[in-house]
Amino acid sequence: MAAEKKHLLDCVGLYCPAPVMNARAEIDNLEAGALLEVIADDPAAWEDIPRWAKRAGHTLLNSWKDGEEFHFLIKKKS
Secondary structure, three states: OOOEEEEEEEEEEOOOHHHHHHHHHHHHHOOOOOEEEEOOOOOOOHHHHHHHHHHHHOOOEEEEEOOOOOEEEEEEEO
């Protein structure tokens, strides 16, 4: 099985609700099971992105902070 391609969405400089809205629009265009990494620097995203992913039925595989940036690795629901 080939390695899955990870799609990257840069939301740095965008503030609530833009990171969630952009993540939703981006993941809607991906195939089931695809990986999306969202990068944001809005502190609200730390709670908003995981909450949205769970509510939408996607799987948050990992989240971490890198300096001022928040990273979220999300697997699109099947």
